[in-house]
Amino acid sequence: MKHRIGALAAAISFFATIPSFAQTTLTIATVNNGDMIRMQGLTGSFTGKNPDITIKWVTLEENVLRQRVTTDIATKGGQFDVLTIGTYEVPIWAKQNWLVPLDKLGPDYDVSDLLPKIRDAVSVGGKLYAAPFYGESSMIMYRTDLFQKAGLTMPSSPTWDFVIDAAKKLTDKTAGVYGICLRGKAGWGENMAFLTAMANSFGARWFDEKWQPQFNGPEWKKTLTTYVELMHEAGPPGASSNGFNENLALFDAGKCGMWIDATVAASFVTNPKDSKVADKVGFALAPNTGLGKNANWLWAWNLAIPAGSKKIDAAEKFIAWATSKEYTALVASKEGWANVPPGTRTSLYQNPDYLKAAPFAKLTLASIDSADPNHPTVKPVPYVGVQYAAIPEFQGLGTAVGQQFSAALAGSTSVDAALAAAQSETEREMKRAGYIK
Amino acid sequence: MTEETRRVGRLSLTPAVALLFVWMIVPLGMTIYFSTLHYSLLNPGTESFVGLENYYYFLADPAFLASMRNTLVLVGSVLAITIVLGTLVALLLDEAVVGRSIVRLMVIAPFFVMPTVSALVWKNLLMHPVSGLFAYIATSLGLTPIDWFADAPLLAIILIVSWQWLPFATLILLTALQSLDEEQKEAAEMDGARAISTFFYITLPHLARPITVVVLIETIFLLTVFAEIFVTTGGGPGLATTNIAFLVYLQALIQFDVGTASAGGLVAVVIANIVAFFLVRVVGRNLDA
Amino acid sequence: MARRTSSTRKWVATLAAWIVGLVIFFPILWMVLASFKTELEAFSIPPSFVFFHWTLENYAAVQGRSDYVHHAVNSIIIAGGSTLIALLIAIPAAWSMAFAPSRWTRDILLWMLSTKMMPPVGVLVPIYLLYRTFGLLDTRSGLILVLCLGNLPIVVWMLFTYFKEIPKDILEAARMDGATIGRELVYVLMPMAVPGIASTLLLNVILAWNEAFWTLNLSTSEAAPLTVFIASYSSPEGLFWAKLSAASTLAIAPILVLGWFSQRQLVRGLTFGAVK
16 A cells, blocks of 8 residues: 555656646647738747747738627637737727736847838827838839829829829720729728828828818818729729729729728739739828828738736747747748738838838838828827727728718718718717717 | 317417517517617627617618618519519429429529528629620620629629529429319319410419418518628618618627617517508418418 | 420420529539639639649648538538427427417517527627537537527428428317327328428538538537638638649538439428328
């Protein structure tokens, strides 16, 4: 009997001294964009260095993801350990104390390397609440061959008048070439992202300092009228249901003379595998009307940790890995410099290899730098955010207004009626939410 | 009917009724409770009782009347299309067709595909005015392609949803046709009845109950059609394709306003009950026969 | 018992049926074709039917990126499980309402249907909270529960319809021969109701298979079925139609197999004339 107990005790103490490989599983919610898919593909590289961590991916489309994650976080469902959220959510969720401040990302992380505007967008009170994975602005992508044929030269910072004129000249509807392709699909992140940025360049703003909506003002009217007229004359049919993807498809197929959209599109349209016009693309800053603001926006997809998570250490390790300089080098070694996640670190834009492989790099950086989330408009505003207002109500407002403006483009309502509806709907919401007394 | 039959009958019904009752009452109770609160998902923990305010807000939404109209138009049109075409297709498939199993599978296939995917296929690969197949056919014939989702968005949605639900109606009606008494039909033929009369006096009455079932089941699903709208038009342009379910969605997951979404959901239930009431008035007696 | 049909009638019907079938099937055919094209070709004008560069790259991409088998197994368990359980509960219930009706029967039927009147999105938060409390989030049993009870009214209704078709005299004849209710159910009713049960099974498995609201919201990774798999191919930024088509084709493959087999049950041969 004693022997048996002794043997048992020896066995137990033997096993107890083996370092326990407690497996931590991280469930990561992410958007279905190219860069995230690449990150998924490189998971092995992370788990190789961290064998005690297993990764489970949940990949969804942006809107569905946002709804899913918000529902979970608000009900404390605890389903996710690392979240992919945008610069819209970061200030709102940080205010709610839903995010863990990221100050323990390790000495190699180099927070000061982050592009200043992007860093501003994900920090509250100086603390980083989410780590930027990739950042973007918007710019003009144009067909160098069509411009040459029409005898036009694109300035590096064109005005709206120039762009409108060029679009009309480039349009050849019988040949199926449209001077300019712009977003028209309704959505706060679809057409309203573009239109809000465009409105900024026309001197408009969503709300004045007292949160009164400004759709009944002359600047918004000029914005929407210009947009609708331009699209009717020089835009493709079906524009009111074209979002990023549809316009990408059109541009790749050679049907657009110009396309103003996210800077990340640049790597798609210059990729010969997907684009018929890969070697004929030039870039320029988004247009302006001389008022000091360009029609470009600022956005970043970021990785964050929900507050109350029991896996903060593992999550921090992952986030530090995925948003580090080493990760960028890893992607470059496997897929080339043109495919690294853009728009987050200054060091990337000083890297000669990157600048050589990505002809759009310089203008991407210039675009990001020219967008200021803290002062997005010509006149002062009570909100932050360039193409959105970082208030929880904006999602609903942007969606409703986006529908009205999409209808104006489709012709089922007039510009004035759309603006009036936008004004009354926004006022109704803001009153109910308590912004306007 | 014997007493034993009656007893066993009640017993057999109990599990289904009990389970559905619990399944209904608990979420319903919670929803009614939430509908009286100001409950924003983005601000949990700050709920306050506001009585019927959410209902006023939902019903006073300028979008509400338009969404009601859209809902009824959508449901009515899809019902009409699927039942009429479904009956015809079922009759056709009831014939001795060569390769019948394959044709049957082809006809049922639309129901196999996830609604969001089929909506995307219709929107981008078929209906897109620049790169869709329909546009290609139109331009080849010298016509201008229709911009479906700008000029006729509700019609486009009706087409997509009808295509998706046609197999359902066809399959139920086809199965029902299998139990149609052959001899009755042959007797009628031998008595000199033409095909049309046979159809109206023998086939159609036999199909009365299945058609009623299809109407009622489809109505229940069509009242809450959401995925196809979400993926194609997002309720637009303007309010052209916003139905009640979409309006509730806007409250729930765009505004993150759980209180108003709950109120909206209950309003949708009331409307559905009213619709069902009228439907049952019209076709309900077929259930008993 | 074959019906006497003229040859003309048969061939006209065949032609008409095939045309109708192809027209209805066409969008799916187009989708399957797109799955074999490159992304660029998937939306090119003029669209190509057969003469394009056939490629398996989309299937490779789909296979490499997400675990098809894991999701497919989940779909089979969830859709199959929920439908089978629903059938077990519904068959006695439908029998009761078809053959032992009371004055409440119609009301109960309508009430059952009314449990489906609430738009799911309106009840998302309550259900999510309930599931969180009971630890049912991201579990297969949780999904089976919601789909089973969600489809139960439909299963009951469809079975009720088919049971009503069966002439009562046959059942009574069996009863008079001394069969108990149980035996009557199993040995007389079921064989006659096979086509109906097969249709009900097929349609409800499909409804559960394609149910994309609850499966998306109540599952994360463990219990995620093919609906989540497909949703992950819908991208806001970037071309995805060819890959989505490939993912969808993979997702409907098991259902097509089920459809094919259950179709054999819809054979016109189980007529009551023969039984009489």
